[in-house]
Amino acid sequence: MNIGQAAAASGISAKMLRYYEEIGLMPRAGRSPAGYRRYTEADVQTLRFIRRGRDLGLSLERIRLLVGLWHDRDRSSADVKRIALEHVAELDGRIAELTAMRDRLRALAGSCHGDQHPDCPILEELETGRPAAAGPRGRARRAVPAAAPAG
Amino acid sequence: MNIGQAAAASGISAKMLRYYEEIGLMPRAGRSPAGYRRYTEADVQTLRFIRRGRDLGLSLERIRLLVGLWHDRDRSSADVKRIALEHVAELDGRIAELTAMRDRLRALAGSCHGDQHPDCPILEELETGRPAAAGPRGRARRAVPAAAPAG
DNA sequence: GATGGGGCTTCCCATCATGGGAGGGTCAAG
DNA sequence: CTTGACCCTCCCATGATGGGAAGCCCCATC
Numbered sequence: 634m635n636i637g638q639a640a641a642a643s644g645i646s647a648k649m650l651r652y653y654e655e656i657g658l659m660p661r662a663g664r665s666p667a668g669y670r671r672y673t674e675a676d677v678q679t680l681r682f683i684r685r686g687r688d689l690g691l692s693l694e695r696i697r698l699l700v701g702l703w704h705d706r707d708r709s710s711a712d713v714k715r716i717a718l719e720h721v722a723e724l725d726g727r728i729a730e731l732t733a734m735r736d737r738l739r740a741l742a743g744s745c746h747g748d749q750h751p752d753c754p755i756l757e758e759l760e761t762g763r764p765a766a767a768g769p770r771g772r773a774r775r776a777v778p779a780a781a782p783a784g
Numbered sequence: 785m786n787i788g789q790a791a792a793a794s795g796i797s798a799k800m801l802r803y804y805e806e807i808g809l810m811p812r813a814g815r816s817p818a819g820y821r822r823y824t825e826a827d828v829q830t831l832r833f834i835r836r837g838r839d840l841g842l843s844l845e846r847i848r849l850l851v852g853l854w855h856d857r858d859r860s861s862a863d864v865k866r867i868a869l870e871h872v873a874e875l876d877g878r879i880a881e882l883t884a885m886r887d888r889l890r891a892l893a894g895s896c897h898g899d900q901h902p903d904c905p906i907l908e909e910l911e912t913g914r915p916a917a918a919g920p921r922g923r924a925r926r927a928v929p930a931a932a933p934a935g
Numbered sequence: 936g937a938t939g940g941g942g943c944t945t946c947c948c949a950t951c952a953t954g955g956g957a958g959g960g961t962c963a964a965g
Numbered sequence: 966c967t968t969g970a971c972c973c974t975c976c977c978a979t980g981a982t983g984g985g986a987a988g989c990c991c992c993a994t995c
Contacts, residue, residue: 635971635972636971637970637972646954649952651973652953665961667961668972668973682910686910692952699907703911709900710897710898710902713907714893714904714906717892720889721889721890724882724886731875732875734841735841735876738841742869742872745864745868749860750860750861751857751858751860753859753861756850759837759850759854760854786942786943788943797982798942798943799984800981803982816943818943819944
């Protein structure tokens, strides 16, 4: 199989196949007399393993470890599980961060009129670091009553 | 103010101050006779604005737009709000992705014994792309590529 | 005046995973 | 023999940030 076929069969671009070889995630592929990389079915299976790992958000470093364990008959499932749970913990952290950002920004956007006037609590908070005080815009409306489910 | 003071006052590293200048996010700073960058209080306020934007996860490109609106007396808050909501939408998407990954990986980890045996549904799913069938624990279990009897 | 330490300058490199493209060789079909 | 698809290597770019080298500047202390 040439690199194009292996790429199509695994769902990983040819570019990445070469890169994975370069960083040692994949073993060096065999070569045709003309220098073309040749891939076996086993290679493709490893590539699919890698792609599924990427689909789960795993870093190539963690995938490298998992491939090693996969090929190790004497592995302990505890090692595999530990790697998975480390990644779960990182995902949790990242999700918490992003969620906090989203909630804060969504609340700010919720209190912004979004009309043709320049007044904007989003800019005010970016400027001052403090929540914008309800200003004298139009008829004294405070920053949106409890109705807004933004949070 | 030299770059170090501006960095300390804004919470952005000196390295980043130079970078923001290079990409045109900050105007070119004035220079002392010796070539040192000089920063004003107004510069520091802009830098703090930028930092707060970064704290909300905004890209430097979006921050650039927001800084422009901030300095534009004729802005419409609608423009600001639109940018904010675009970012909220991206955060939502990213959060959904990460959450899906986390849930899937957590479920896999939950079904892994995590002991000294090699059997591991995490590796099985990475290998086959299908949830591992609950099988007999111990012996006769091949988890190495080559001859996958998955027919 | 000399010296030392810390701050500043520019320039280059690294991250992480991926894509784009140039310039050139190879292969299979017409 | 030509054509077009494929492959090769090498370089560059992304986004935001950090690290570090080599060299200049400033100030305080001796």
